[in-house]
Ligand SMILES: Nc1ncnc2c1ncn2[C@@H]1O[C@H](COP(=O)(O)OP(=O)(O)OP(=O)(O)O)[C@@H](O)[C@H]1O
């Protein structure tokens with residue numbers, strides 16, 4: 001057996017010989033002959049190694065967007081690898097019940113298509129970032145590689161790859177466990193926010209939503225038209241997205257409506273917490289990372305951002321800057337303070353209908369608020385928020401849905417009284433529902449709940465009446481006070497000297 005040292009010295013001399021021959025070849029052979037030889041050389045190498053490799057990276061562009069092809073291949077291979085690969089990774093999907101197996105890194109599996117044999121492998125490379133840190137962030141690149149014989153090039157690039165993508169998407173639709181994403185702080189030393197997800201398992205549907213039936217039908221129709229509207233949106237040249245504004249008092253079912261929408265369309269939900277987003281750039285990054293078929297929700301938009309305030313602040317800033325004309329240092333320190341302004345209204349608007357909003361498609365953006373009047377009109381104008389839905393107090397129609405859901409009854413002698421009370425009293429569906437919650441499986445329990453509800457409604461009515469009376473009494477008192485002040489002012493205008501004497505006397509007394 002050849003020794004290791006001998007092997008290296010032989011290899012070294014062979015390399016030197018090859019380099020020497022190559023240098024002579026470049027110098028003394030005419031260029032045409034060189035091309036000719038290269039062409040044949042390539043043919044010879046193809047003959048010796050006739051395989052082609054295609055790489056499918058996880059991200060497209062500058063790590064901006066996850067590649068759809070990668071996800072489809074992942075699903076396609078998960079099906080193949082459970083039978084083929086020796087090392088597998090497991091993931092829980094679909095109602096957290098079933099396991100999906102996929103091939104582990106550096107594992108290779110064989111596939112066959114119309115008698116053609118090909119090989120898939122899963123790979124990853126890790127490069128450490130150069131920044132100095134105690135926890136250097138590793139930059140991981142994941143990709144799949146497909147290897148096949150040169151002679152099958154047409155079959156593979158033509159039919160096989162589209163077959164893989166189609167199958168992968170079908171498997172994804174089948175296994176789809178919908179997700180609820182939220183933006184939290186990144187792990188390790190990364191301070192920027194990223195999406196983290198859990199399984200989305202909210203049970204709300206349009207059938208359990210207590211709301212006017214006509215309104216629900218209209219919303220469902222709107223959602224269906226949107227989700228089938230790919231061609232239509234392309235035809236009219238609009239990004240494939242739709243904005244919903246849900247407004248109404250607390251406990252009227254705005255968040256429940258979002259869950260019902262997601263369940264109806266089978267979409268993921270991205271719960272975007274604006275207060276944790278540092279700036280507009282981060283907002284844009286987060287929004288671009290959202291996937292198709294998703295609902296992006298910004299709850300309580302009026303509390304998340306001082307939207308109108310930001311605008312006013314800008315106007316003020318302009319004014320300040322003008323006033324500070326000769327004091328650049330003062331202006332700079334004020335700018336420093338303003339750096340905390342985080343996400344701005346214009347940043348948000350830019351994303352809603354700016355050029356970036358067209359990335360992806362099939363997205364619904366929902367804003368919820370308790371105070372629609374506080375919102376900047378620019379934010380909720382039609383076209384941005386296409387549909388404004390008012391969620392309001394529980395009336396008889398909505399009550400019937402709750403009674404059916406909570407007590408499983410369609411009618412009851414007490415319904416009439418409840419109907420009348422609901423027309424006169426503003427009670428939220430959340431409060432009505434609270435009264436209808438069964439606490440035991442006693443047969444009489446349903447009726448007890450209805451009676452409790454009647455009591456609660458009467459109490460709320462009494463309270464509302466008292467509040468209204470107090471309010472009117474306060475208004476009356478304010479009016480009287482104003483009238484008194486007005487009389488004094490009139491007296492001063494008519495006879496200033498004696499009015500002053502009266503006032504002075506009042507003070508002395
Ligand atoms: N229209 C409704 N239909 C069915 N259930 C409702 C409805 N409105 C409220 N509820 C019940 O009340 C609870 C609170 O409702 P939800 O969180 O959707 O209200 P909200 O309008 O989002 O309130 P907030 O403005 O405080 O966020 C829900 O868990 C749900 O059970």
Ligand SMILES: [Mg+2]
Nearest residue numbers: 254255299368
């Ligand atoms: Mg809510």
